[in-house]
Amino acid sequence: MMGNVTFKKGIHPPTNKEHTAALSIEKLPLPAQVVLPLGQHIGAPAEPLVKVGDEVATGQMIAEANGMVSVPLHASISGKVVAIEPRPHVCGHPVPAIVIESNGADRLSPDLKALENLEARSAAEIRDLMKAAGLVGMGGAAFPTHVKYCPPEGKQVDYVLLNGAECEPFLTCDHRLMVEKADDVLLGLQAFMKAVGAPQGVIGVEANKPDAIAALQKAAVGLPVTILPLQVKYPQGEEKMLIYAATRRVVPSGALPIEVGVIVNNVATAAAFGRYLRQGLPLIERIITVTGAGVKNPKNLLVRIGTLVEDVINYCGGFTEPPGRIIMGGPMTGPAVYRLDIPVMKGTSGLVVQTRAEVDEPHVLPCIRCGKCVGVCPYNLLPNLLGDYAEHEKLEEAEKYGVFDCRECGACAYICPSRRPLLQLIKNSKQQITAARKKG
């Protein structure tokens, strides 16, 4: 495999990473309270094991997995359970959550112990540990990790591929993680490889992070792991694009990466598992980037899961002016939130605060048939047509033209000179088709 590989098409938005790329990870002081939604992952929400009034320790399991596609939830601080009730959530409506008030002690659960002796562990044991750690995809998808590592019978996994591209503008949390926690990334990757008997590990990193590449290369000496520099291009970290760039394998429409012998995880997920093996600490904290023109002191922060957006923003010096929009995650794909009592979750990679001037909605014009959206779509779709079909509710045509192959990267909407809300239109079509299917 050659250096600086990439995929076809894509865009080059300003990266805007210079505000935080060189800032070391800071630890956010313990919050007074955390709000832990039971559903922070794709699949069934966890089932509470505690009740209001219970004292809990940091790292203690407070909700158990509810079936195969589910993960347990752990207390991210020590203190008292003060509520189990619906609380505001990034999805836009309240969802059931366990609320813990801190006792300030951060007392660790006595059940936590290091689990590092990988050699002695079977593949099945490693998968069980992934689930016990409450591990989910930390790049935003929040898919339970152990489920990915149960390939269909007889399916060989050739590569475990870690996504360190961090192609979303503004975000630098994975960059700092790779620089400062490279050993955890490599330990987690080795465990992932062992869980499926994969002979090769690859970590794809955009070439604008040479210090991260150097740190990973140093940590990978003697291991069957390749650190692969990628061209700086959006959406380089999108799963199927990353697989193509790293292996030249094409995942067929509607298929999963396992179809071509690859499993993909984010570098933060691998590091969280590495840390769990090393220290016994389940997924109770994560690194996020807090940035944008609307926040006074941008930072990369290590934050306890369940910390409210308000506490994070206050630690960063507050807003520069009344904010126009706060995006949870990166600006290309992350949802906007308009309140501060929403918690940071396992899949939250950042908070990008935009000023009002930045979010002034531009006037939407008719399509001028310039073809730019077609020229950038990495999935070779026709976003202009999909947009038309959505506007006219031609759902059959939208399906025929591959609306479900759209990975919602937002490149088409970004490039459109008429400012057509193509991504939103495509999402609407998908929702309508899915709802119609459910009705039968």
Ligand code: SF4
């Ligand atoms: S149609 Fe979907 S996959 Fe293609 S550029 Fe637009 S958002 Fe991305």
Ligand code: SF4
């Ligand atoms: S980029 Fe916008 S204006 Fe150009 S063809 Fe696509 S939808 Fe139409």
